[in-house]
Amino acid sequence: MRPILTADQMRSAEQRAIDASTSVEQLMERAGAGLAEAVNRFAGPMPVLVLCGPGNNGGDGYVAARHLAERGIEVRVAALADPASDAAKWARSQWAGEVEALSDETAEAPMLIDALFGTGLKRGLEEAASERFLRLSSRSKIRIACDLPSGADTDTGTLLSQVPEFDMTVTFGALKPSHRLYPAMHRCGRVVLADIGIEALPDWHEIGRPALPPLDPAGHKYDRGLVHALAGKMPGAIALSAIAAARAGAGYVRVSTSRPIDGLPAAIVQLDTAEVNDERIGCLLVGPGLGDAPQVLTLALTSRSPKVIDADGITHLGDPERLRGQDAIITPHSGEFARLFGKIEGSKPDQALEGARRSEAVIVYKGPDTIVAAPDGRVGFAPPAPPWLASAGTGDVLAGIIAAMRARGLPAFEAACAGVWLHGRAAEIAGPQMIADDLARAVQQALAL
Numbered sequence: 001m002r003p004i005l006t007a008d009q010m011r012s013a014e015q016r017a018i019d020a021s022t023s024v025e026q027l028m029e030r031a032g033a034g035l036a037e038a039v040n041r042f043a044g045p046m047p048v049l050v051l052c053g054p055g056n057n058g059g060d061g062y063v064a065a066r067h068l069a070e071r072g073i074e075v076r077v078a079a080l081a082d083p084a085s086d087a088a089k090w091a092r093s094q095w096a097g098e099v100e101a102l103s104d105e106t107a108e109a110p111m112l113i114d115a116l117f118g119t120g121l122k123r124g125l126e127e128a129a130s131e132r133f134l135r136l137s138s139r140s141k142i143r144i145a146c147d148l149p150s151g152a153d154t155d156t157g158t159l160l161s162q163v164p165e166f167d168m169t170v171t172f173g174a175l176k177p178s179h180r181l182y183p184a185m186h187r188c189g190r191v192v193l194a195d196i197g198i199e200a201l202p203d204w205h206e207i208g209r210p211a212l213p214p215l216d217p218a219g220h221k222y223d224r225g226l227v228h229a230l231a232g233k234m235p236g237a238i239a240l241s242a243i244a245a246a247r248a249g250a251g252y253v254r255v256s257t258s259r260p261i262d263g264l265p266a267a268i269v270q271l272d273t274a275e276v277n278d279e280r281i282g283c284l285l286v287g288p289g290l291g292d293a294p295q296v297l298t299l300a301l302t303s304r305s306p307k308v309i310d311a312d313g314i315t316h317l318g319d320p321e322r323l324r325g326q327d328a329i330i331t332p333h334s335g336e337f338a339r340l341f342g343k344i345e346g347s348k349p350d351q352a353l354e355g356a357r358r359s360e361a362v363i364v365y366k367g368p369d370t371i372v373a374a375p376d377g378r379v380g381f382a383p384p385a386p387p388w389l390a391s392a393g394t395g396d397v398l399a400g401i402i403a404a405m406r407a408r409g410l411p412a413f414e415a416a417c418a419g420v421w422l423h424g425r426a427a428e429i430a431g432p433q434m435i436a437d438d439l440a441r442a443v444q445q446a447l448a449l
Contacts, residue, residue: 001205002193004381005174007120007154013173013198024087027196028056031172032063032091034194035146038170039064039113040071042190043142047074049109051102051133052092053116053150054081059088060146060172061115062095069097076109078102080116080129102132108139114166118147119154119176124161137164145169148178149187156347157181157369168192174200180381181348182369204349204379207372210418212249212447213409224251225282225407227400228305230274230296231257232312237289237396240436241310242268244400245285247443248422250407276303282407287313287331288396301326306406310399314340320359328361329406329416331399337365349379362412364402366395370420374413385424386432393436398423401443422446 005013014027039048050065052058062077069075078100083089092099100106116125116133125133133150137143143166148154151161157178169188171179178184179191216223227245231238239261246253246268254269255261261270276284276299286300290312297316300307306327309317314336317323323330332340337355344351352365352373365371368387372380402419410418423439425446430438 001208001380003174003200003202004177004180004204004206004379005200005202006177009202010119010174010176013200017198022197024056025090027198028059028087028091029063030196031060031194033067034172034196035060035064035113035144035170036067036071038168038192038194039068039111039144040073042144042168043111045071045073046111046142047109048076048111048113049106049136049140050075050077050113051116051136052077052079052099054084054088055117056085056088057115057118057147058083059085059091060118061113062088062091064113064115064146065097066095076100078106102129104132106132106136108136110140111142111144112137112140113144113146114150115146116150118150121148121150121153121160125151130161134162134164142167143189145188147171148176149184152178152184152187154178157184159183159187163187165189170194172196173198174202175206177204177347177349177381180206180369180383182367185369185384203377204381207380207382207417207421210405210410210414210421212405212418221251222280224249225404225409226250226252226254226278226280227283227285227403227407228276228278228281229253229255229285229403230276230300231255231261232289232293232296233291234289235259235261237311237393239264240393240396240440241285241288241400241403244397244440244443245404245407247440248401248404248419249447250282250404274299276300276305281305282409283308283403285310285399285403287311288399290316306412308399308403308406310395311336320355320361323359323361326361327412328359329364329402329412330359330361331364331366331395331402333366333395349373349381353377353379362416364398364416364420366398372413372416372420378413380413380417380420382420382424386427388432388434389424389427391435394423394427394439397436397440397443400440425449
């Protein structure tokens with residue numbers, strides 16, 4: 001999993017490297033060289049215009065321009081202002097070419113590199129600079145951002161001014177929250193991480209491919225995990241969850257239901273009793289399709305088993321205190337999160353962390369920028385997922401996958417992260433015209449890849 005650092009954490013990591021005898025200029029040289037290498041691999045020898053700001057982001061741009069020119073690429077540099085930091089002044093002094101003033105007369109180029117502002121920006125671009133930036137970017141064929149697209153807040157994903165869509169963003173040392181937070185994440189394009197020799201020791205990471213426990217050749221179905229699901233008033237939803245849990249590798253899936261559910265595979269057992277304290281249960285699942293049946297959630301909370309609570313189950317909680325001691329994973333979207341926790345200030349990961357601390361539960365805060373937060377401070381940021389996941393039933397599938405991961409023996413945070421990654425990967429496999437049933441079937445292919 002790739003590390004993610006806030007602006008303050010990135011500054012601290014850079015300072016540790018400086019204290020250990022790496023100069024700011026050396027860090028800038030590595031960043032600019034990494035940017036040039038990524039640009040060359042991505043686009044090849046295409047004429048490029050580098051827009052440089054007055055700070056260290058602009059310094060990275062000057063270094064990249066030098067390295068690209070040394071490869072024989074036609075490079076122009078346009079500066080918003082003179083360099084303001086000592087390191088940026090050094091980088092400018094190493095560039096042997098002309099530096100144009102960024103103006104209304106600045107001519108476009110086939111490729112644009114945005115090195116105006118990066119990590120730490122707190123206000124939007126001034127109107128004139130923004131207009132010139134947008135004009136030049138709209139007329140380029142390929143757009144590359146240095147560290148972050150100019151105008152994006154590093155820590156929140158907020159757009160402080162109008163930001164074009166980039167084909168690629170090259171960042172340094174660690175990803176930043178806005179690379180994986182909406183709406184900024186959808187302006188970044190492909191995000192490439194360049195090593196500049198800093199040590200990143202964060203509690204926040206981008207979620208990567210899960211490491212699943214191997215199957216025991218001598219094991220049986222309960223060793224692989226029993227998922228017990230509690231049905232409600234809308235059986236189709238819990239059916240999707242149960243199928244997804246089975247496809248995700250649970251050894252045994254059963255559903256407590258007062259009436260038979262049509263369409264469930266024969267391998268999924270239907271019971272007319274609710275055996276919530278069966279010691280063999282690896283994970284209890286409640287909420288999908290629950291409807292107006294709060295007594296089912298109350299029953300689930302009497303279980304000593306790990307549990308996943310989704311959808312109407314979250315609505316019926318009422319008070320996050322009810323989750324304490326439950327070994328629970330909850331999967332709210334923004335409306336459910338607000339109803340359960342009220343207004344929490346800060347960025348989406350800050351909100352998710354505060355909710356996790358209050359409830360002592362792992363929270364999968366769903367959306368175009370899904371966040372997984374644990375009470376101990378760990379945060380997982382989902383990689384970009386296909387937009388066609390925004391359709392009915394896909395959340396039920398996610399709940400089932402997470403329940404299977406938990407039943408298979410992964411700890412709660414790791415199970416939630418694994419479920420989120422597999423959910424996105426299955427959506428890619430299922431394709432744009434998928435429905436939730438297709439998504440559930442694609443889970444086994446996502447596991448196999």
